[in-house]
Amino acid sequence: MQTLVGIVDLARFQFAMTTIFHFFFVPMSIGLGVVVATMETLYVIKKDEIYKKMTQFWGKIFLLSFAVGVVTGLIQEFQFGMNWSAYSRYVGDIFGAPLAVEALVAFFAESTFLGLWSFTWDRFKPGIHLIFIWVTAIASLLSSLWILAANSFMQNPVGYAIDNEKGRAVLTNFGELLLNKQLWVEFPHVIVGTLVTAGFIVAGMSAFKLLRLKKNDQQVPFFRKSINIALTIGLVGIVGAFITGDQHAFDLQSMQPMKYAAMEGVDESINSADRKDKAQPWALLSVTNPKTHKSIAKIEIPYVLSILGNHSLTGGNTKGTLELNKEFEKEYGKPSGYVKDYYVPENTLFFAFRIMAMGAGLLALVALVALWFNRKKSNLILTQRWFLWVLGVMTFFPFVVNSAGWIVTEMGRYPWVVYGLMTVADAVSPNVSVASLLTSNILYFLTFSTLGGVMIWISRRVLIAGPDAPEEEEATTERDPYDDLTGKEAKA
């Protein structure tokens, strides 16, 4: 089945590419929504024009990211039918529901109120205008809840039964779908991630700007304040990320042990009772041979995996990938065709997980130093130019961390599309040609490169122009047709 392999590989590549690109902009816009809404709230409370300027300035970046996020989200919805029609038939009864609900309860509100927010600055009282951005921000949080409900079903199927006659999974309990244990670790983890992302985008861009400004420039206070607001939100996000991430990994031990074992680089099972120190060591570094699935190189730190995985200094057992593969073969039968074994890409998972976790640690450190340097009475943030560079580079870092997180989540599910129920090879559209997939992959790639490049270029221009850039001259005017009817003078 040479062609099937081609289709599955291309469809998987497309899913990975479109999801990762989409997920560059989703956390950015969700988080920026919260940051911008916070800034506008400060404006309404303190009535200080600087916060209004801040809202409008960062609002531009927010609107840009929102646009790219929405249009790339369309791909995600269509893709299930286009590339994964067998999957759509198998789980449509369950999976379609959260997608449809997302559109109904979240997308409509998001897009309508965002339109109201961005076009009515001079038309409503500040208090009313503030409601628009908060509705947008809350609706986008809701939309991620529904999308993740769908994703959580793929990770940890619940609330379903198998209809053997029609050969599909059917929904038996909608409530269970929403109370999925996986959802309630995944959703909070993603949400705090969006706060981190937006926090570092605002802080990092501000740092780049401060590098360009003279110390007594009148824009300096604007960007210093922006850093403080953004990193306060960002730091809350990081603390949340550690707490939810820890819980997430803990639950994986029972829900997806293969993913957990690969993340922690465990090939041979660890039974802490059999060990001298009665504890599980944690791999700081582990390289696995992809053919034998055995570790080639390993640097271990004693006790740490017991602390992380067992929440105590000693004890806890971790099944290794080798043993788990045998267990899966017993449970699901010997794999065949496209699926050769039940191993996940161990090295990718191991390093992606460390990039995510250690990256978050690095971000926490940078945030703390930045907030310290940026205290009201200190000018350290302006004098320590090296640090501004560090903070500036951090603009891009949350994207790396977020992507790493999704790679762990999605690749760790291999070879399943729906964990334990359906493999990727069985999910693909059998009637789509390699040529179609190749065409779409290439065009998506070119499109994404263009969009990403233009986004960075425009963001840089917005930043250089600064918050005091002259508003584009009010070219158009408005007339109320109602005035025409009543014969009143048209107001310009």
Place this chain on the structure above:
Amino acid sequence: MSELQFIWFLLIAVLWAGYLFLEGYDFGVGMQFFTVARDQHEREALYETIGPTWDGNEVWLITAGGATFAAFPYWYASLFSGFYLLLFAILMALIYRGVSFEFREYMPTVPGTQIWERLIAIASFIAPFSLGIIFTAMVSGTPIDAKGNLSAGFFDYFTPFTVVGGVAVVLMCYIHGLNYTRIRIDGEMRYRVVKQLKVLYPLLVAGEAVFAVLLFFYTNFIQTKPVATIIILALIVATTVCGWWLTIAKDREVLPFVASGLTLVELVALLFVGLFPRVMVANNPAHDLTITSSSSTPYTLQVMFIVVLTVLPIVLAYQIWSFWVFRKRIVAPKVVE
């Protein structure tokens, strides 16, 4: 077929009708960026008429897609994988259109701005054209196998009927957009709009006649449901003529807009009435996908129906309110040369 299945078939039709009514006009306005507007100020004014609402309009499509997935997964799977390249074209069009609305505002030079504006115009053409082709191909029969997999070649998609269907949807959207522009724009552009309407309305009526004839040859609508099909066809023509007359003879503005929107709604009605009780028409009638065979379980349909019943009125309320907020006419400044 259960009542719930029938209700969901209706709801999907309503979502498509709502989508074409709403995004129809912003596709139309997009196409007018270089056919009605003559300079940057006028393009800016045109953009401002749809800027706050186009995104909300597009969510109707997302909802239609999601609802089909949830209520008729077999339909969703066959349709989306079967019309792969056409849907891909729509996606590309919607991607470039969506970002262009934002990107154009940040270009430092006029030619830079115009790159994105041209993309908006082209994408606003491609999307309704492809949709028209998909809809007409879907009802005229495609090679679907026993499992529901559709494998069609170029000539299954592109027949005289589907091309006329594509052009018809484009023209309807364009006229719908012209009517919208007339309501929302003040100044010189409104005269240009009326001039174009005078030419395009007779063209559309002629096109609808051709479409009706082709419908007879390419589908079995008239053979199997003669009364309903002919009534809806007559309604489509009558509504178009009515809009034409109201525009030219009566100089009315809002009613022709409603009329042009209604023709799009009636087109959806025609297709869905003809489809019923099928959802996808196969060349071999034994492989037709039907409402009964392609739907979700009663439980899913019921849960989803409750959600729609509670949420849709709220959505409609705030969408209508936002249209009211943005009701004022936009005036582009005159450029003195």
